[in-house]
Amino acid sequence: MTVEQIYTGCLAQGAYYIVSENEAVIIDPLRETKPYIDRLEKDEVTLKYIFETHFHADFVSGHVDLSRKTGAPIVFGPTANPDFDAIIAKDEQIFEVGKIKIKVLHTPGHTMESSTYLLIDENGKETAIFSGDTLFLGDVGRPDLAQKAASMTQEELAGILYDSLQNKIMPLADDITVYPAHGAGSACGKNMQKETVDTLGNQKKTNYALNQPDKESFVREVLDGLTAPPKYFGMNVAMNKGGYEDFDVILKKGSHPIRSEDFEAVAEDTGALILDTRNAAEFQKGFVPNSINIGLQGDFAPWVGAMIVDVQQPILLVTDVGAEEEAITRLARVGFDNVIGFLEGSFQAWKNSGNEVDTVNRISVKEFASQLKDDSKVIDVRNETEYAAEHVNEAYSKPLVNINEWATNLEKDEHFFLHCAGGYRSMIAASILNSRGIRNFTEVEGGFKAIKETDVPTSNFVCQSKTLK
Incomplete structure (x- = not known):
């Protein structure tokens, strides 16, 4: 058995790749599926299941595309109701993968379908949990994201989360490894540690949320200091629940070069936002007028979501030469699928054509x-x-x-x-x-x-x- 955490710093997100014998599972995959498929082929294993811990709000998961391309079924926890075919597991249902087992622990509170997956090794020992947004390192998932869907207050959801932790997580052995869906920098929590893996025993000692004397204290402390969630979160939930267009189609559509002499007209005709992904130092020296700068070399995707909000917004890209695919990919990770092209030759081509240039002081x-x-x-x-x-x-x-x-x-x-x-x-x-x-x-x-x-x-x-x- 092997367990690999595939961590993406831009999103502070952890996906998981688990192999036993000639079978594999992937938990909470990113939008682009090629790296996973390449890995499966390299390891000569078959993807048996795609596990989703919940309907993610901060990124678009690759579960739908991965299922289309591999035939592996998608598994959600109890009460999930996606608009596509999926296995809706029962609480404590067990899935066999090679010589190991994965047990579903329904842990609602962050969202009502949220589930933790308990890994049982070939010897029958409970070895790890993939806790999604139920339990982070140093924190727990914010319980205010599912209020509309669940028709509950954030206080009620926090109380449900408390029960899930006390009844499903705390009784587990201290030596169990905790693999969360997010780390420090994610907007899904407020107090996450910089580490991305820990033991449950250490979390029982150090996690403030697991050390509250009662439910009332837990609810108060977990809700204290929460800022409003980014406005794009609801749109990502809808895509994760309802499905989305194939990423390969999105990539092909966005990889359309537009000449500098046509770029402005395309922007005006389509109502596209011009997104310049170059670093701040380059941008300030000169850029296409009315461009918005969000640099690729930073927390690009979350800031795109927070600033642009509407995932349907048409986007024209200005990138460093050769960075177009990376930009399209990282936009798609947070649901911005409407990239209609990029400035051929980057900003230098625009400048060389004698077009108007703007600067920042x-x-x-x-x-x-x-x-x-x-x-x-x-x-x-x-x-x-x-x-x-x-x-x-x-x-x-x-x-x-x-x-x-x-x-x-x-x-x-x-x-x-x-x-x-x-x-x-x-x-x-x-x-x-x-x-x-x-x-x-x-x-x-x-x-x-x-x-x-x-x-x-x-x-x-x-x-x-x-x-x-």
């Missing part, structure tokens, strides 16, 4: 330190917890995720400085503001990490005596 932290005055306005687009830990004195906390709300209240003639932690998020914000005609700002290269190395006064005390008008 970016300065170094040394320049920021020299230009900052007592009455300067500074906008910090990091999240609230980052800001609360430490920030530039008198800076406004305006998280990037809420830009649609706070951008409308900006004074168009009042200059402000813009920064995040390292420059990735602030360039996203800069590109969005630019596209809306808000240009009276200066973006700070290197963000707060670099600012801390200067003599700019910072504080860990939340002090906002000024308000945006």
Whole structure:
């Protein structure tokens, strides 16, 4: 028996590949199926089952395509009702794979169909759990995502999650390995550890959610500090439940080169959003007007979901030459399947054709330190917890995720400085503001990490005596 975690850092997501004898299973696969199929062929094994721990909200799973291409059935836990053929398992139902067994433990709470898969080895020993979003390392799945579907309050769902953990997970042996669906950085939890594998015994000792004295305390602590989930989550759930177009079709459609002389007309005719995936340093020096910058070399897919939201939005890509397929793939992972083409020759071709070029005013932290005055306005687009830990004195906390709300209240003639932690998020914000005609700002290269190395006064005390008008 072999168990392999296939971890994707951009999504902080773990898929699992398990082999016994000449049979395999895959748990919570990513959207693109070719790597899994190649691996099955290399190992000369047959995919027997595709297990889904629940209807995922933060990414589109590859279960539908993988089942189409391999013939392996999809397995969901009790109460799941997908719009495609699947095995809806009973609680404690056992599936045999080679010489091992996988036992279904229905663990509702994150969602009502959420299930944990218990691995039993060839000797009959319970060795691991694949806990999905029921149990993370350091946290548990947020219980506020399924409220509409379950017609329950988040408090009721949290109580159900407490019962699932106490009745199904806590009684298991301490030496069992925990393989969660997500790690630190995922929006499906709030307190995840950076590690991606642990023992259940250690989680019983260190996980705050497993150390609450009673259900009431658990509900209160798990719900405390939850921010609103990204708005694209519901659309991903719908795709995971209802099915989607074959990824190969999506890739072929998106891999359509568009000449620089035709690019603007295509954007206008289709209403496409121009998404520039180059890094912030390259983008700020020059870009196609009205482009939105979300760099591939960062948390690309989650930020696309949070900023663009509508998975049906037509998208035109500007990428580094050769990065088109990667961009299309990573967009599809979060359900953005409507890429209609890319700028042939990248931005350089656009520039060489004599087309209009836009830029962002970016300065170094040394320049920021020299230009900052007592009455300067500074906008910090990091999240609230980052800001609360430490920030530039008198800076406004305006998280990037809420830009649609706070951008409308900006004074168009009042200059402000813009920064995040390292420059990735602030360039996203800069590109969005630019596209809306808000240009009276200066973006700070290197963000707060670099600012801390200067003599700019910072504080860990939340002090906002000024308000945006």
